[in-house]
Amino acid sequence: MADKLIIFDTTLRDGEQSPGASMTKEEKLRIARQLEKLKVDVIEAGFAAASNGDFEAVRAIAAAIKDSTVCSLSRANDRDIARAAEALKPARSARIHTFIATSPLHMEKKLRMTPDQVFEQAKVAVRFARNQVADVEFSPEDGYRSEPDFLCRVLEAVINEGATTINIPDTVGYGIPELYGEFIRNLRSRVPNSDKAIWSTHCHNDLGMAVANSLAGVKIGGARQVECTINGLGERAGNCSLEEVVMAVKTRRDYFGLDVGIDTSQIMPASRMVSQITGFAVQPNKAIVGANAFAHASGIHQDGVLKARETYEIMRAEDVGWAANKIVLGKLSGRNAFKQRLTELGIEQDSEAAVNEAFARFKALADQKAEIFDEDILALVEDQDEAA
Numbered sequence: 517m518a519d520k521l522i523i524f525d526t527t528l529r530d531g532e533q534s535p536g537a538s539m540t541k542e543e544k545l546r547i548a549r550q551l552e553k554l555k556v557d558v559i560e561a562g563f564a565a566a567s568n569g570d571f572e573a574v575r576a577i578a579a580a581i582k583d584s585t586v587c588s589l590s591r592a593n594d595r596d597i598a599r600a601a602e603a604l605k606p607a608r609s610a611r612i613h614t615f616i617a618t619s620p621l622h623m624e625k626k627l628r629m630t631p632d633q634v635f636e637q638a639k640v641a642v643r644f645a646r647n648q649v650a651d652v653e654f655s656p657e658d659g660y661r662s663e664p665d666f667l668c669r670v671l672e673a674v675i676n677e678g679a680t681t682i683n684i685p686d687t688v689g690y691g692i693p694e695l696y697g698e699f700i701r702n703l704r705s706r707v708p709n710s711d712k713a714i715w716s717t718h719c720h721n722d723l724g725m726a727v728a729n730s731l732a733g734v735k736i737g738g739a740r741q742v743e744c745t746i747n748g749l750g751e752r753a754g755n756c757s758l759e760e761v762v763m764a765v766k767t768r769r770d771y772f773g774l775d776v777g778i779d780t781s782q783i784m785p786a787s788r789m790v791s792q793i794t795g796f797a798v799q800p801n802k803a804i805v806g807a808n809a810f811a812h813a814s815g816i817h818q819d820g821v822l823k824a825r826e827t828y829e830i831m832r833a834e835d836v837g838w839a840a841n842k843i844v845l846g847k848l849s850g851r852n853a854f855k856q857r858l859t860e861l862g863i864e865q866d867s868e869a870a871v872n873e874a875f876a877r878f879k880a881l882a883d884q885k886a887e888i889f890d891e892d893i894l895a896l897v898e899d900q901d902e903a904a
């Protein structure tokens with residue numbers, strides 16, 4: 517049996533850290549229910565210690581969700597962890613995700629702690645978290661810019677304390693696919709107890725490589741969990757996009773050889789819901805969920821797709837929750853696509869000469885208008901009938 521890739525969705529935590537994306541408890545609950553329908557393995561519901569509102573949201577999600585593990589983020593201190601554990605009490609399956617920065621820059625300038633202090637705090641935090649729940653994830657924040665020898669020491673210690681998932685954040689999106697993948701592979705080979713934990717990627721998109729880096733973390737590094745968000749929502753340039761990473765692994769199963777448990781037909785409803793609740797529009801050319809992701813405007817492509825969809829489509833629009841692919845009629849469209857639309861609209865032309873005439877009128881109109889809608893075609897054919 518193929519290995520399973522665990523999908524950890526952090527739309528409600530890291531996604532919400534996107535400026536302007538703050539969500540109410542009710543909104544988070546709606547999204548969490550949709551994520552459960554999508555069959556994500558883990559829902560990071562929030563950061564329980566961050567505010568009373570987030571505590572209540574995590575608790576409400578923990579109570580409502582049955583089929584996904586519900587997770588809360590917490591800093592590596594007893595107070596945060598206890599708060600997370602309290603909020604997660606109603607969960608059928610609960611995870612505490614605790615983190616502390618391990619890069620020289622973050623330890624010295626932000627935490628003002630020595631590496632030894634960070635090492636101790638990480639250990640104590642994971643031990644404390646494991647006393648609350650059986651499922652504990654540890655993240656060395658800014659892990660990718662951390663010094664590997666020190667990181668190996670920390671990771672070995674937290675696995676000994678019972679961490680069940682080790683996540684390697686590329687907190688500032690500095691990674692390059694091969695290098696990030698090698699980074700994880702190197703850590704896994706050097707940490708003696710590495711096989712006692714599941715390794716995870718967490719990539720930000722500052723250089724536009726969050727998805728590529730995550731996939732390299734899986735393929736080269738051997739990670740078996742990917743942390744991601746719907747529509748790639750997240751701080752600055754965002755996080756690894758769930759829909760892209762899932763469809764890459766599914767579409768290129770020949771290369772990755774992994775199973776994902778996601779119900780991909782729920783991707784579009786999830787994307788629309790997150791966009792509508794946060795007010796963040798999805799760019800038209802966004803892979804999988806953008807309005808143009810399955811749209812064809814050029815005559816050559818339209819002709820190809822009408823003959824065999826695989827000519828210009830590597831996935832089915834319907835498989836990710838679109839009603840269908842789209843043939844957009846405009847000045848680049850060919851006669852074949854135009855004729856097909858006439859048929860779809862129930863318009864019958866008496867002869868090929870009539871189709872040709874309608875097509876000529878359509879082309880003239882398309883030179884003046886970016887997109888030709890069904891109403892335009894109906895009007896055009898009516899005018900033609902009246903002129904006849």
Ligand code: KIV
Binds near residue numbers: 530686687718
């Ligand atoms: O980007 C990051 O480092 C994080 C951690 C808290 C996991 O979001």
Ligand code: ZN
Binds near residue numbers: 530685687718720
């Ligand atoms: Zn992050």
